[in-house]
Amino acid sequence: MSGKFSEFQLKELFRNRKFDSGLRAVSGKIVEIIQAGELNSDTGPDFRHSLVKINGVTMRGDIELHRISSDWFMHNHHRDRNYNSVILHVVAEYDDNRECVTQAGRKIDTLELSKFLSGDAASFLAGFEPDEHVSQLRCTQDSRKLPLPVRIEYLRLLGEKRFIHKVNKFEERLKDIIEENRPAVFEAKQKYFRDFADLHIEHRKFEESELQTESYWDQLLYEGIMEGLGYSKNTLPFRTLARNVSLDFLREHAAGDEQVIQAVLFGAANLLPHDTRNFDDESKEFCSKLESAWQGVKKKYKREYVDQSEWLFFKLRPQNFPTVRIAGVAVLLARQLVGGSAAELIRRSSEKGDRGFVEMWRDVLVVHSQGYWTRHFTFGTPAATEVRMLIGAGRAEEIMVNVSLPVTYLRGRIFHDTGLIERASRIFGDLSPTADNTITLTVKEGLFGGDNVVGTVAEQQGALHLYRTLCSEKRCERCKIGKALYGKTAA
Numbered sequence: 001m002s003g004k005f006s007e008f009q010l011k012e013l014f015r016n017r018k019f020d021s022g023l024r025a026v027s028g029k030i031v032e033i034i035q036a037g038e039l040n041s042d043t044g045p046d047f048r049h050s051l052v053k054i055n056g057v058t059m060r061g062d063i064e065l066h067r068i069s070s071d072w073f074m075h076n077h078h079r080d081r082n083y084n085s086v087i088l089h090v091v092a093e094y095d096d097n098r099e100c101v102t103q104a105g106r107k108i109d110t111l112e113l114s115k116f117l118s119g120d121a122a123s124f125l126a127g128f129e130p131d132e133h134v135s136q137l138r139c140t141q142d143s144r145k146l147p148l149p150v151r152i153e154y155l156r157l158l159g160e161k162r163f164i165h166k167v168n169k170f171e172e173r174l175k176d177i178i179e180e181n182r183p184a185v186f187e188a189k190q191k192y193f194r195d196f197a198d199l200h201i202e203h204r205k206f207e208e209s210e211l212q213t214e215s216y217w218d219q220l221l222y223e224g225i226m227e228g229l230g231y232s233k234n235t236l237p238f239r240t241l242a243r244n245v246s247l248d249f250l251r252e253h254a255a256g257d258e259q260v261i262q263a264v265l266f267g268a269a270n271l272l273p274h275d276t277r278n279f280d281d282e283s284k285e286f287c288s289k290l291e292s293a294w295q296g297v298k299k300k301y302k303r304e305y306v307d308q309s310e311w312l313f314f315k316l317r318p319q320n321f322p323t324v325r326i327a328g329v330a331v332l333l334a335r336q337l338v339g340g341s342a343a344e345l346i347r348r349s350s351e352k353g354d355r356g357f358v359e360m361w362r363d364v365l366v367v368h369s370q371g372y373w374t375r376h377f378t379f380g381t382p383a384a385t386e387v388r389m390l391i392g393a394g395r396a397e398e399i400m401v402n403v404s405l406p407v408t409y410l411r412g413r414i415f416h417d418t419g420l421i422e423r424a425s426r427i428f429g430d431l432s433p434t435a436d437n438t439i440t441l442t443v444k445e446g447l448f449g450g451d452n453v454v455g456t457v458a459e460q461q462g463a464l465h466l467y468r469t470l471c472s473e474k475r476c477e478r479c480k481i482g483k484a485l486y487g488k489t490a491a
Contacts, residue, residue, distance in 0.1 A: 005114075006309050007067045007236060009125055010092045011046060014065060014113060015039060018121040025109035026094050029055045037063055038473070044082045052088050054109055061087030067307060069110055070096035074304045075240070079103050080176065081204065134438045137446030137471050142485050144449060151447050152459060154480050156429075159462030163428055166406040167413070170220060174410070175206055177216045211414050214343050215248065217407075221342040222247045224403035225332070225365070229325040229395070237310040237322070241269050244303040251338050253297045258334035263293035265326050268301060270308040271379075279380035286372045287379060318377035319392065328367040328390030336364055346408050350420055354427050361404045365396035397434045401457050433460040439467045446471075447481070 013019070015036060023031040030053075037050030045062035052059055062085045066072060069091045077083040084102045094112040101107055137143070143151065210216075223242040230238030245268045254260040266272040272294060276284045311322045318324070336345065349360040367390040377383050405424045412420030433454055436444070443463035444454060454460050466479070476482030 005067070005092055005125065006312070007065060007092075008233070008312065010065050010067060010090070010113065011039070013117065013121055013124070014047075014063075014090055016124065018118050018124055019113055019116045020118050023111060023116050025054065025088075025111050027109055029109055031088070031109070031111055034058070045086050050087065054088070059087045061085045063088045063090055065090045067091065067310065068093045068095045069100070069112075070098075072100050073098065076180065077102075079179065082172075134442045134467070135472070136442065137467075138474065138476055139481055139485055140446040143447045143481055146481060146484055148448075148453065150484075151481065152453065155447075155454065155459040155462030155466065156456070157462065158465040159456075159458035159460070160429075162461045162465040163406065163409075163425075163458070166402065167409050170224065170406050170410050171413075173223065174211065174216060174220050174414075175204055177219055178206055178210045178213070179204070181216070208414075214341055217342040217411070218337060219247050221345070221403070221407055222333070222337055224407060225399055226329060228399035228403050229329055229391070230322075231316075231320060233312040233316065234322050234325075237269070237306045238325075240304075240306050240310075241265065244268055244306070245301075247333075247337060249301070250333060253300055254334075254338065256334050256338045257293075258330055259289065260293045260297065261333050261338070262327060262330040263290040264297050264301070265330060266290060266323075267294035267298060268303070269306045269311070269322070269326060271311065271323060271326070273379045276380065280382055282372065282382075283376065283380045313378075318383070319387075319389070321377050323376075323378050324373065324387070324390055327373045331367045331370070331390065332365065342407070342411075346411055346420070349404075350408065350423055354423065354430070357423065357427060358400065358431065361400045362393060362396050365391060365399050365404075366393055367391040394435050401428070401431070401434060401461070428461075429456060429458045431457040433457055436460075439464055443467050443471070 017033070017036065019033075021032075023033070025031050032053040033050075034053060035049075035051035037047035040046055040048045040062075045064045047063040047065075050061060050063045052061075052063070062083075064072070064077065064083060064086045066075075066089070069089065071091075072078065072089060073096070077086075078101050081103050084104050084106070086102060086108055089100045089108050089110040090113050091110060092112075092114050094110060099107050100110050223239065226238045226242035227235050230236070245264055250261055250264060254264055263272070267290075272290060273279070273287055276287050279287065313321055345361075345364065349357045349364075352360055369387045369390050373390060374387050375382055377387060405428050408420050409424035412418065412422075412424065433440075434457065440454070440460055440463045443466060444450060444452070447463075448454070454463065470476070470479045470482075476486060
């Protein structure tokens with residue numbers, strides 16, 4: 001089976017062990033996957049706490065997956081201390097003969113999984129539902145034995161924990177951005193380790209002036225918005241696109257011109273069509289203009305391109321197509337970020353009070369369709385109905401909760417502004433919930449019999465945190481509700 005499949009598909013093949021025995025790394029070493037590990041939905045390696053035997057040596061650590069092996073370097077994992085714990089690099093296609101190394105200089109073996117896939121791997125992918133599978137909660141029939149206030153308060157506490165976790169993730173990314181703009185420094189090499197206790201983690205040091213550099217904050221907010229437009233299916237390619245096409249690059253080479261911004265993003269995303277012979281006349285003309293604008297900038301673009309196979313359109317509502325979202329973010333960037341700044345947006349929104357904060361961010365993030373994109377969801381195919389929004393109110397609210405509020409809180413922390421911290425915390429605790437998804441509906445059914453008693457974003461985020469960190473892993477013994485209901489039998 002060819003290695004031409006997405007990283008998302010690779011992750012599912014690996015997680016479901018759709019590979020044969022007799023694995024060998026590209027170096028020829030014998031590889032045995034004893035435990036694939038726990039799927040990591042946050043930043044860092046894809047699988048945590050894995051157990052792997054390589055040439056008879058058993059190692060505990062993390063596993064990172066990529067579609068092509070060169071992505072290790074393209075994603076700068078060789079400069080990121082968060083990947084020092086990786087013990088195996090699993091790829092769909094081996095395209096780079098460079099030795100995979102960590103930031104600490106330790107060599108990592110690479111496994112080209114596509115050469116060892118089991119006979120049913122193809123049928124598994126053909127019938128695989130890319131949507132997140134959500135199972136009923138174990139306590140669905142029992143949870144209502146606990147008082148309603150106890151269940152609600154637990155969700156609120158979990159929501160606050162999830163919020164601070166997001167804040168910390170943004171802080172780590174801010175520090176990564178700082179390091180990416182520092183001169184490269186080569187660290188001393190580190191030997192293989194048998195367990196986490198043997199792993200030396202070097203703490204990064206940052207000057208306050210670095211942490212308060214405004215251009216880094218602009219890039220941080222830009223990346224957050226881009227990821228927020230990707231949903232679960234396209235988060236990775238949107239993240240890659242935002243890191244490859246930096247905001248500074250757009251400022252320098254697009255100068256606030258919306259069409260040039262579109263051209264650069266579509267070009268670097270590998271979504272700009274090359275064969276337009278069967279397109280309608282409007283599409284031919286529009287694509288010609290984008291291609292011309294992209295060619296004017298392309299020679300200055302020195303970063304990698306997002307592989308076209310990484311973009312997922314299957315089973316997405318047309319409103320959520322990557323093409324629509326990129327068109328929308330181009331308008332947003334031209335209108336707000338290319339000529340403005342994160343500092344300005346946070347200052348203006350915070351001066352308007354809690355309600356004004358929410359209303360301003362909603363106005364900033366909502367993008368109505370215009371021009372070509374009022375009649376198309378993708379290049380070359382006219383839409384059956386008018387396209388009203390490129391970024392709708394629902395998506396804008398999700399980005400406000402997952403990006404604007406955590407970044408505002410973090411700015412308060414870094415700039416020693418307690419007013420920003422208090423405002424972000426208060427809005428998060430009081431804001432009405434956003435639209436439910438499969439997970440939140442499942443948790444509401446399990447804990448409350450479907451009753452609509454989840455009244456704030458904090459409680460709704462708590463439901464997500466509960467399911468993803470405890471329920472999905474059947475860790476009832478670590479859940480306050482599970483322990484109350486089942487005690488020692490929760491495990």
